[in-house]
Amino acid sequence: MSWLNKIVPSIIRSEQKDRKSSVPEGLWKKCPKCESVLYRPELDRNHSVCPKCEHHMRISARKRLGIFLDEDHREEIAADLEPVDKLKFRDSKKYRDRLASAQKLTGEKDALVAMKGQVDGLSLVACAFEFNFMGGSMGSVVGEKFVQAAELALRDRVPFICFSASGGARMQEALFSLMQMAKTSAALERLKRAGVPFVSVITDPVYGGVSASLAMLGDINVSEPSARCGFAGPLVIEQTVREKLPEGFQRAEFLLEHGAIDMIIHRHELRERLGSILRKMTHQPAA
Amino acid sequence: MNLNYLDFEQPIAELEAKIEELRLVGNDNDININEEIQRLQEKNLKLTEQIFTNLSAWQVSQISRHPQRPYTLDYIKLAFDDFDELHGDRHFADDAAIVGGIARLDGQSVMIIGHQKGREVKEKVRRNFGMPRPEGYRKALRLMQMAERFKMPILTFIDTPGAYPGIDAEERGQSEAIAFNLAQMSQFKTPIIATVIGEGGSGGALAIGVCDELMMLQYSTYSVISPEGCASILWKSADRASDAADAMGLTAERLQELGFVDTLVPEPMGGAHRNPESMAESLKAALKNALARLDDLDSDALVDRRYERLMKYSSLES
Numbered sequence: 001m002s003w004l005n006k007i008v009p010s011i012i013r014s015e016q017k018d019r020k021s022s023v024p025e026g027l028w029k030k031c032p033k034c035e036s037v038l039y040r041p042e043l044d045r046n047h048s049v050c051p052k053c054e055h056h057m058r059i060s061a062r063k064r065l066g067i068f069l070d071e072d073h074r075e076e077i078a079a080d081l082e083p084v085d086k087l088k089f090r091d092s093k094k095y096r097d098r099l100a101s102a103q104k105l106t107g108e109k110d111a112l113v114a115m116k117g118q119v120d121g122l123s124l125v126a127c128a129f130e131f132n133f134m135g136g137s138m139g140s141v142v143g144e145k146f147v148q149a150a151e152l153a154l155r156d157r158v159p160f161i162c163f164s165a166s167g168g169a170r171m172q173e174a175l176f177s178l179m180q181m182a183k184t185s186a187a188l189e190r191l192k193r194a195g196v197p198f199v200s201v202i203t204d205p206v207y208g209g210v211s212a213s214l215a216m217l218g219d220i221n222v223s224e225p226s227a228r229c230g231f232a233g234p235l236v237i238e239q240t241v242r243e244k245l246p247e248g249f250q251r252a253e254f255l256l257e258h259g260a261i262d263m264i265i266h267r268h269e270l271r272e273r274l275g276s277i278l279r280k281m282t283h284q285p286a287a
Numbered sequence: 288m289n290l291n292y293l294d295f296e297q298p299i300a301e302l303e304a305k306i307e308e309l310r311l312v313g314n315d316n317d318i319n320i321n322e323e324i325q326r327l328q329e330k331n332l333k334l335t336e337q338i339f340t341n342l343s344a345w346q347v348s349q350i351s352r353h354p355q356r357p358y359t360l361d362y363i364k365l366a367f368d369d370f371d372e373l374h375g376d377r378h379f380a381d382d383a384a385i386v387g388g389i390a391r392l393d394g395q396s397v398m399i400i401g402h403q404k405g406r407e408v409k410e411k412v413r414r415n416f417g418m419p420r421p422e423g424y425r426k427a428l429r430l431m432q433m434a435e436r437f438k439m440p441i442l443t444f445i446d447t448p449g450a451y452p453g454i455d456a457e458e459r460g461q462s463e464a465i466a467f468n469l470a471q472m473s474q475f476k477t478p479i480i481a482t483v484i485g486e487g488g489s490g491g492a493l494a495i496g497v498c499d500e501l502m503m504l505q506y507s508t509y510s511v512i513s514p515e516g517c518a519s520i521l522w523k524s525a526d527r528a529s530d531a532a533d534a535m536g537l538t539a540e541r542l543q544e545l546g547f548v549d550t551l552v553p554e555p556m557g558g559a560h561r562n563p564e565s566m567a568e569s570l571k572a573a574l575k576n577a578l579a580r581l582d583d584l585d586s587d588a589l590v591d592r593r594y595e596r597l598m599k600y601s602s603l604e605s
Contacts, residue, residue, distance in 0.1 A: 086545070086602040089534050091521035140601035147598065169489075169511045171521060174535040175547055178511040179600035181490060182497045185466055186473035186597045193474070209511070212450075212465040212490045231461040231490070232452030240452045250457060258458050 061113040061128035069117035077114040095172040110141035114149035125153040128163040136166035139173040143180030150187040168208020181213035221261040223252035345529035350506040355560040359401030365567030382423030398434035401444030418451035421464035450491030472497035476586035503539035505554040510537035
């Protein structure tokens with residue numbers, strides 16, 4: 001507060017506050033990469049890709065599936081699954097309270113949304129991680145919902161796609177969360193042996209237990225530009241090896257160079273290119 | 288302070304030092320102090336019992352990483368015959384943090400795979416403190432595939448702080464190596480018995496841990512992250528490791544209550560390192576029992592049962 005504010009009578013100050021709050025919140029957003037100030041409705045129309053520098057910002061799971069799937073024939077899978085705190089886990093906060101506030105923040109019951117739907121008329125099953133729900137961490141609900149979605153794809157013999165965005169395992173579910181890695185991987189192996197395609201789409205960021213299970217098991221692994229993905233987080237690695245990490249470490253371009261992914265696809269082209277790839281894999285005529 | 292003893296074992300260490308002292312005195316003099324020594328030894332036994340029946344989760348974590356705790360190669364020597372170690376992933380290197388090979392368990396051919404820590408400084412470094420790189424997991428995979436071809440049960444021994452968090456490990460696909468093992472292990476048509484013998488640290492442990500039967504030694508731990516790691520993330524301080532260990536419920540006993548563990552193998556009084564021979568004997572007996580239980584299942588039933596088992600792992604309303 002400047003000295004001027006201090007001497008202005010309090011009545012005027014409160015009026016100023018009122019005027020400020022009448023402006024809709026968050027109409028503008030700063031691009032975290034190029035720092036351009038962007039008009040939010042325009043950014044939304046551009047699916048949260050910065051029009052100035054093409055930086056791909058995070059989007060919600062529902063928006064992700066909304067962009068990807070045809071508008072018709074959508075059907076949500078296992079929407080009622082809710083987390084249960086079997087361990088009565090408590091750190092600085094109770095896990096139950098963390099869940100409640102994450103549910104309020106995102107409007108989701110947990111960190112994965114799964115749907116049956118179509119892309120240009122091609123039937124498939126798709127799921128997406130909600131990063132704003134406790135960092136997209138994988139607990140029992142995420143694992144179970146992922147498996148139910150995979151098993152539905154297997155039953156109907158339609159392709160399965162997952163958009164990952166996750167900090168890794170959910171610590172508050174301890175060993176239950178670790179076992180979700182084995183569970184999701186086992187379900188994907190059944191798809192693989194049955195010849196049902198699975199495409200893993202890595203979106204920023206994917207780490208730990210999600211990276212070391214479902215996200216790396218695609219018949220085709222795809223990444224959005226510059227998305228980060230790895231087993232250990234950069235901080236942990238820096239502390240362990242005590243040296244500076246190379247430029248672009250663990251980013252999509254690094255992953256492509258080191259053979260971990262097949263291709264990098266711009267968000268605007270994902271729907272069309274994945275549709276085209278899946279049509280070839282399932283011997284369907286081009287759209 | 289005696290370094291062979293952990294903090295909470297210091298009262299035991301002090302008593303043992305006193306007994307030792309008396310013994311020396313006894314040698315010098317003609318006075319018979321055997322009675323006193325015996326009295327102290329009984330007291331020591333009671334004290335040890337007392338301390339070890341009330342261990343906190345954090346104390347168990349410390350025992351699970353005790354520098355003298357037996358490692359995979361120790362159990363191979365004590366519980367198996369005729370071990371041939373097999374090396375290398377055939378692509379890049381031989382990772383010394385995971386050992387594997389063929390051996391006999393009372394005559395039966397088995398494939399053994401386990402994390403390996405080092406005892407002396409140089410050996411610790413060579414074994415990378417039991418933290419495997421992708422080559423380690425790929426070697427394990429190669430040996431497991433071989434076991435399937437030659438119809439040998441797979442026995443894995445888990446004892447790692449976690450997969451190695453290094454630049455090179457990331458470059459060579461640490462995530463993929465772990466993920467691929469998880470997927471493949473779910474379908475091997477041969478029995479897999481995993482035993483946590485020390486620290487079961489995260490994905491690095493699970494990557495050789497998908498199994499038909501999970502066994503844990505009494506003072507071993509199994510968790511999604513180390514207590515220190517969990518504490519520094521959730522409590523913003525690694526000093527709260529003890530709270531984190533409690534909250535995660537990472538001890539064999541707690542995990543058995545939660546339904547993860549099929550067999551809890553009791554340890555000798557004071558922990559496996561106090562009597563490795565008797566520990567190896569109980570471990571061997573438990574392994575043979577587990578193998579016998581799986582013997583009746585044909586390979587398809589085995590794989591189906593393993594899948595169902597994995598699907599049951601969840602903290603959901605049942």
